[in-house]
Amino acid sequence: xxxxxxxxxxxxxxxxxxxxxxxxxxxxxxxxxxxxxxxxxxxxxxxxxxxxxxxxxxxxxxxxxxxxxxxxxxxxxxxxxxxxxxxxxxxxxxxxxxxxxxxxxxxxxxxxxxxxxxxxxxxxxxxxxxxxxxxxxxxxxxxxxxxxxxxxxxxxxxxxxxxxxxxxxxxxxxxxxxxxxxxxxxxxxxxxx
Amino acid sequence: xxxxxxxxxxxxxxxxxxxxxxxxxxxxxxxxxxxxxxxxxxxxxxxxxxxxxxxxxxxxxxxxxxxxxxxxxxxxxxxxxxxxxxxxxxxxxxxxxxxxxxxx
Numbered sequence: 638x639x640x641x642x643x644x645x646x647x648x649x650x651x652x653x654x655x656x657x658x659x660x661x662x663x664x665x666x667x668x669x670x671x672x673x674x675x676x677x678x679x680x681x682x683x684x685x686x687x688x689x690x691x692x693x694x695x696x697x698x699x700x701x702x703x704x705x706x707x708x709x710x711x712x713x714x715x716x717x718x719x720x721x722x723x724x725x726x727x728x729x730x731x732x733x734x735x736x737x738x739x740x741x742x743x744x745x746x747x748x749x750x751x752x753x754x755x756x757x758x759x760x761x762x763x764x765x766x767x768x769x770x771x772x773x774x775x776x777x778x779x780x781x782x783x784x785x786x787x788x789x790x791x792x793x794x795x796x797x798x799x800x801x802x803x804x805x806x807x808x809x810x811x812x813x814x815x816x817x818x819x820x821x822x823x824x825x826x827x828x829x830x
Numbered sequence: 831x832x833x834x835x836x837x838x839x840x841x842x843x844x845x846x847x848x849x850x851x852x853x854x855x856x857x858x859x860x861x862x863x864x865x866x867x868x869x870x871x872x873x874x875x876x877x878x879x880x881x882x883x884x885x886x887x888x889x890x891x892x893x894x895x896x897x898x899x900x901x902x903x904x905x906x907x908x909x910x911x912x913x914x915x916x917x918x919x920x921x922x923x924x925x926x927x928x929x930x931x932x933x934x
Contacts (some may be wrong), residue, residue: 668920676918683910687903699892706884714885715892739886758885767883776887792881796891814891817884825881 648754650745657681702814703738709818714741714761716752741765752778753785762791773824775817779805794820 641659644650657680661669672680703713736742741764745751748760762772769790776782777796783805786793795807796814808827809820886892915921 668915672918676914679914679917680911683907683914686910687906711881712883714883715888716885752887761885762883765883765885768879771879771881772883772885773881774885774887775891777890778887782887782891786885791885821881821884828879828881 645751648751650749650751652746653685654681657684660684699814700738702817705818706821707738711821712741712765712767713739714743714765715739716743716745716757716761752776752781753788755785755789758786758789758791762789773808773821775814779807783807792824794824 641656654677657677658669661672661680706713741761743757743761743764745757748757750756750760752758758769758774762769765772773792773794774782774786774789775794775796776786779795783793783795793807793809794817795810796812796817797810798812800810809823811817811820
C-alpha cells in the first residue's frame with residue numbers, strides 16, 4: 638500500500654489491478670507470485686464487486702443543475718479522479734442519463750494522472766476543446782480542486798457547506814451545487830468587468 | 831503453490847491492517863478542508879474570457895457518499911477475499927479477536 642501512496646504522492650495514478658498487487662504484496666510478498674491469473678481475476682472482482690451492488694448515482698437535483706448548465710451552452714467535463722474500486726465499478730455509469738450530459742470524462746487511472754496535477758485538467762479541456770481561461774472547475778477539496786484547478790489556469794468554485802478559515806480561496810464558494818448557476822453568472826459578470 | 835508459500839507458512843492477520851488494506855483507498859478526501867497550501871488569491875486564470883466549459887470533481891461533489899459508505903462494501907469485500915484466498919490454498923481464519931491468516 639505504501640507503493641500506492643508513493644504513486645499518489647506524485648499525483649500519478651494506476652489501474653485498479655495494481656491495487657490488488659499492492660494489497661497482496663503488503664500482506665505477504667510470497668503470496669502474489671504464487672497466484673495464477675484466475676485467482677488474480679477473482680480477487681480483482683472481489684475488490685470491485687461490492688461497488689456494483691450499490692453503484693454511484695447522481696441525485697435528481699444535481700442532474701437538473703447539470704442539465705440547466707448544458708442548456709446555457711456550457712460544455713461539461715468530469716474527473717472520476719480515483720483509480721479505485723468505486724471508479725472502476727462506476728465505468729458503466731458512462732452510459733447513464735447524467736453521464737451523457739458530460740462531453741468529457743477523464744478517469745485518472747486511464748489518464749495516468751490525478752488531481753491536483755495540471756495534466757488531468759489539460760487532458761479534459763483538450764477533449765472539450767476549451768482553453769483553461771475559458772473554463773471553471775467545481776469541487777469540494779481545496780487542494781485538489783481549488784489549487785489544482787487554479788494552477789491549471791481554470792477559474793474555481795468550491796462547494797462547501799461550512800467553509801472555515803482557510804489559506805485557499807476559490808473564486809466563488811457555494812454551499813451546494815444548486816447555487817452553481819448563480820455562481821457562474823457572478824463569475825461571468827466579474828469577467829465582463 | 832502450497833510448497834512455494836510453505837516457506838513463509840504463517841503470519842499474523844492483523845485486523846486493522848486488512849481493514850485498511852481492503853477499504854477503498856480513494857475514500858477519505860476531506861470536504862472543504864484538505865489543503866495546507868496557500869495559493870495567493872482569487873480569479874487567477876479566469877482572465878476575461880467567457881466561460882465555455884465547467885469541469886467537475888466527481889466523488890464528494892457530484893456523487894456524495896456518507897462517512898459510513900465504506901461499511902457497505904468492506905464486509906463483502908473481506909468475505910470475498912477470504913473465500914478466494916482460501917480456494918487458492920491460503921487459509922484465512924478469524925479465531926480469537928485477532929484473526930490469523932495461515933498460508934498452507
